[in-house]
Amino acid sequence: MPEIESQCVWLDNSEGTYKATRHLIELGHRRIAYLSCEMEVDDKVDRFDGYRRALEEAGIEVNPDWIEEVPFGEPGGALAATNLLNKGLPVTAMVAFNDFYAAAAMQVFKEHGVAIPEQLSIVGFDDVLPQCYFSPKLTTIRSPIESMAMNAARLSLEGTDSSLSRVFHPLLIKRDSAVVPQEP
Template identity: 80%
Template sequence: MATIKDVAKVAGVSIATVSRVINRANNVVPATVAKVEAAMVELGFEVQGNRRLTINQGNDLLGLVVSRFNSPFYGLLTQGVEKIARKHGRNLMVLSGEYDEAREQEAIDVLLAKGCRNIVLHSKGMSDKVLTKLAKQLPGLVLVNRHVEGMEEQCVWLDNGEGTYLATKHLIEQGHRAIAYISCEMAVDDKADRFNGYCRALEEAGISLDPDWIEEVPFGEQGGVTAANNLLNKGLPVTALVAFNDFFAAAAMQVFKEQGISIPERLSIVGFDDVLPECYFSPKLTTIRNPIESMGMNAARLSIEGKDSALVRAFQPLLIKRDSVHSL
């Protein structure tokens, strides 16, 4: 029969910490509680008396932490996770991290305090080091839309660099050589990946990168407006552009049209994500499809079914050709 000492050894904590978890002391951080309880379950440790582990109180929950609520992108992610939650008889609890490390950790702590041990996390604020440590403490934690080396078994992600590579290559194949790129100011992981894919396509085609082609702007539609105005102020030294996301593309497209720039005859545009309805665009936007709903479904399955589940973790982007690209 397992003892407190055995639990402490497996969890990597002191016997006193195990005792505090058993007695539900309020001075133990939720992540440590989760780690101790996981060790108890693994060893078959039985708590004496009428005490019940919080892990047994939250086994009907599936937690989801998104970056923001006001975006179709996160709506699709939530939809995918919810489908799996329902299939497994789980209630879905959704919180927002607001692209901030402290807010993301707070959201996780709230879920852990509710006894939830299966969590799908969309994190843009936490460092790779913090996430790797958290993943070791929480076997039911799965990171979605981000790849972290060393915790691949608990990640479901998109090859973002390949997406912007495909977008830029498509424009090059249509004869474009002066291709702008609208990026985001925030230092999120996919910022570098997507920019690198754009640069790789230019390099393969023997095209030198011009700093005047690059615009870094805040997230949101206003960022796309700013980028478009900046390019216009520079005399629009390009014939095409790749946008970090569809929101940038939609806002920029509207500004260009208001200034009499014909799309795609004068300026070709490719977006990224394919999460906005086609009615947002005239002409319809050529873009890179990000299968975020499918990634959400697989992340939820992985969280519930465990690391040994034979699920796709690395998703590939797809170029969706519509009407916003014109050949030179």
């Protein structure tokens, strides 16, 4: 909301999915799916923009068949995975709108005999799920929540004229769910 923007802090969501997609490209993936939500929120637009930008910079065409837009919530990831499986799993990697989508998709793929990350690399977003429940541990994008909260609190105390940073940059957390693809 423009009228309160000077009082807010936010994450550069586009940079997050750009980093996630770029990481997969650097590993050698060329067919990368994107799992998005159906809700009309700024995060949705910004996160898709980062995915699209990374593909285009690498000379990879954005293929609509690789994009799954599903209902918000954990079941969305399962639905997206099922849709990709029904298409014959035309991809070697996937960037998910959030960790919940990634976790649900990972479970469905495993149930259908898809080896993660050997056959399909997965990157989530938010780094909010305990890694002790994942095998393999999920590569994801982390928001610098503590720094964001500190600056938000300081902005409320110092006022809108403060020179504090309002835009925060996400971090790529490399774990075990993204590897070099098996096929060329």
